[in-house]
Amino acid sequence: MSIHTSGSCPSDLTAFVADHFPERNIRPDAPIVQSWYRSVMQHRLDPHGIGEKHVLTASELREHQRLHQDYLSIASQGVTGLAKRVVPAGFAVLLSDEHGVTLDTRLPLQYDVYTQAGLIVGACWDESTVGTNGIGTALASRQAMTIHHQEHFLVSNFRLSCSVAPIYDAQNILRGCLNATCLNSAGPKETQYLTLQLVVMYARMIENASFRQRYRDRMTLSVKSHDDISDLANEQLLALDEQGRIIGANHAAFVSYQQERQIDLLGSRIDQLLPASVDELLSQSNGGARSLNLRTLQGDAPVGVSLRIPALQPQTRPRTAPAGNSEHPDLQRLGGSDSRLQEGVRRLRKVLDKDIPILITGETGTGKEAFARAIHQASARARGPFVALNCAAIPESLIESELFGYRGGSFTGANKKGMKGKLELANGGTLFLDEIGDMPAHLQTRLLRVLAEREIFSLGAETPVPLDVQVVSATHQNLAQMIASKAFREDLFYRLNGMPLALPALRERSDRDVLIDSLLSRHGQFQLTAAARQRLLDHPWPGNIRQLSSCLRYAAALAEDGRIDVDCLPAELQHLSLNTEEPANISAGKLAGRLENDEARHLHAALREHRWNISAVADAFGVARSTLYRKMKKYGIVQPNELF
Structure with a gap:
């Protein structure tokens, strides 16, 4: 049986649906039927199966999140932005990795019903595990889609309606997806159209933020069609090396050039796409000060081209910049x-x-x-x-x-x-x-x-x-x-x-005092009190320079009149220093006694306030997620996820 990848559902797949899903009164699109076919024929799943939850253990989840730390730190802003718009309407927002494992969630206040449905951090939604579903099928098909009620393969997931968009990195590698899911929605699939558009928009925002972070020290171009000037999904971002070759792009650019025009984007020179070299673009834009109207070499309608020159570099071609002037x-x-x-x-x-x-x-x-x-x-x-x-x-x-x-x-x-x-x-x-x-x-x-x-x-x-x-x-x-x-x-x-x-750990370096002042100077002119400085010097810094930098950024934000005291530091530095030498397996039943400690009570309250979202609590405290996990381990605080 041949499986088509586009167009309307062919007759052989129609027969497959009639044979295997006669009780479903829907006419699914081709991508849904193709996923059903994979679920039955390739993954050997039963639509009436129990649908057991596949959830990583706590240690597996910590390691998984550590490996995706950069992706999580950037994507969490998009997750929060989408959540502000859809969670009040009863949607759960989930961020997954490329394997369908949920790395981050935002849930409505009545979150128990969502966690019981498997919408938790650490849950695996790979198509080979649970069949057709929003996350797994969007990853398998590499396209944005809504999986509504009976379109799910497992009957146990019929109450879900999931709008999902894949997320790609600047090398066009699939990193995961963004998902907004509601339970027991009464309307037809078409009622989820605007939700899907919001999800796509925030997925593109995450991609673009990741692109700009990765190439913050490179010249980048933004190419927009005049007809789609307000359409974020169609903005093309390109990063150039010193020779004017493309070394990275956002997904919109890969779709435009590689999928639609069959042009190998990475490694191509910019003058193979636009009628101007890097020097000409810099000259015509006055060093990036103004946008340009150009036609692509493929004969398209004029597009708007904007250049961004890295900060701390002169407004000339990057390869001529002095070595000491690098960001x-x-x-x-x-x-x-x-x-x-x-x-x-x-x-x-x-x-x-x-x-x-x-x-x-x-x-x-x-x-x-x-x-x-x-x-x-x-x-x-x-x-x-x-x-x-x-x-x-x-x-x-x-x-x-x-x-x-x-x-x-x-x-x-x-x-x-x-x-x-x-x-x-x-x-x-x-x-x-x-x-x-x-x-x-x-x-x-x-x-x-x-x-x-x-x-x-x-x-x-x-x-x-x-x-x-x-x-x-x-x-x-x-x-x-x-x-x-x-x-x-x-x-x-x-x-x-x-x-x-x-490279020595930060706790082993003899120049911690000087390093603190150097990192703090990036945020302006601040004065550390003697007590605050001593806390910084005495802390073991398990996250090393990265953690110290985050701590100082947090302290600078809270400082008043340029003065940083102990109360400006994250909670972990205001109380006892971290000590992970206690036994790891402390039962949840001992939590009440543990919470007599102010630090433990403060941490537990923050976790409950943020509905056990580790990334959100870490952002609020200005510390690494690994630090929170160690403190939870220390005080025997157990995530609800671990009960599944």
């Missing part, structure tokens, strides 16, 4: 006045431009990516691309194509033009392999061969591409232990570990 801190600044780091920086300068791979190790939040960027900026490759790949954030099934790329027609569903991998995109510049310890074993072998032979064979390619990159890797894991347990290749370790750079 990113340089090696000297990162080294601070800590003797251990200064020695590391001294050694780094000696190996620059000598084709020696660098391996950066250190706890989460110690600044591994900042050092990688600083190494790139200090090298002779500074005018080349800096390409980062987080080996822990990309599904194992996608890492190979992300790293090595593929040629057109190499497999079903592949882009006709193919796709360049990170290795090829980084040619002439620096490739940063973050969380290298999480790279799958079979790809470790391929990467080792590439580094040894200095050439890339993309999937489906007949000839290799020469490789000229500086490789910088980073991990928070103990690779020596992974090698001993056969989880990491020893020969790859020696290939990557040309020069090791171990």
Whole structure:
């Protein structure tokens, strides 16, 4: 039986519906029927099955959220924005990852009925698990849609009406989706149309915010059709490297150029899309001061083009900017006045431009990516691309194509033009392999061969591409232990570990006092009281510099007359310092006694106020989610999710 992917429902699928779902008095669209077909024939599910809830354990969820920390921190603003508009009307808002696992939720006040329906953090809504549903089917079909009542595969989910939109990153990789779900809505599917439009709009906002955050130090272009000037979903965003090549884009741009016009977007020069080079765009726009009206080279109607030049850089072509004028801190600044780091920086300068791979190790939040960027900026490759790949954030099934790329027609569903991998995109510049310890074993072998032979064979390619990159890797894991347990290749370790750079934890640095003043100065002129400074110096900082920076930003926001006292600091610094040495498994029955502590009572009240949304409470306190999890563990505070 052939399965069509577009157009009206063909007769063979109509027969399939009549045979398997005769009791459903609806005429579903083709994507719904195709999902039903997958649910029955591929996933072997029973529509009348119990539909057991698949929920991550607390430890699995914490690790899952840690791996998606950057995605969560940016997307949470869009989740909150959508929630303000639909939660009062009885909708639950959910954010999922690319596997259908819910990472964040906003629920109505009467949230019990929603949690009983499985609308909780940690729940898995993958189509292979629960059949046709909003999150799972939107991810499988890669399109925005509403799954209404009987369109769900499982009868137990008939009361749900879900409007969902996928979310893509700046490399056009699916990161997850945004979902607004209501229960027992009385109207037909058409009543959810405006809800779906809101969801799509906020999904695009999340994509665009992620794009701007990722390329905040790059020249970016905004391209809008004059006919769709107010349509956020159609705004195209492009990021350029110093040679005017496209290194990232939002999903609207990928749809416009790759899907509709069959143009391989990443790696293309901007003058292959618009009738102007980077220099001409800068000149005509007066350094980005005014918008331009241009026609695309594909002969479309005129479009409005706006340039954004990175802050702290002169209004000229980025490649001419002085090295010391970069938004990113340089090696000297990162080294601070800590003797251990200064020695590391001294050694780094000696190996620059000598084709020696660098391996950066250190706890989460110690600044591994900042050092990688600083190494790139200090090298002779500074005018080349800096390409980062987080080996822990990309599904194992996608890492190979992300790293090595593929040629057109190499497999079903592949882009006709193919796709360049990170290795090829980084040619002439620096490739940063973050969380290298999480790279799958079979790809470790391929990467080792590439580094040894200095050439890339993309999937489906007949000839290799020469490789000229500086490789910088980073991990928070103990690779020596992974090698001993056969989880990491020893020969790859020696290939990557040309020069090791171990970043000390913040609690181990001798220049904490100076670092506090340096980070605080980014927010203006503030004076720390002696008591507040001592709290900052004594804190163990499990989240390291990232956590300290967040804490100081929070304190600066609360300061009055430029003075930061203890009461301006997050709650965790106002009370007892963190101590996670107590037993982890404290029963919920002991919670009442534990809550005699002011800090525990304050934390529990905040969690209840935010309906156990960890991201919202972390934002309110100005701390990392990992910190909240440790404190919940300390006081035996158990999330309602863990009861399922």
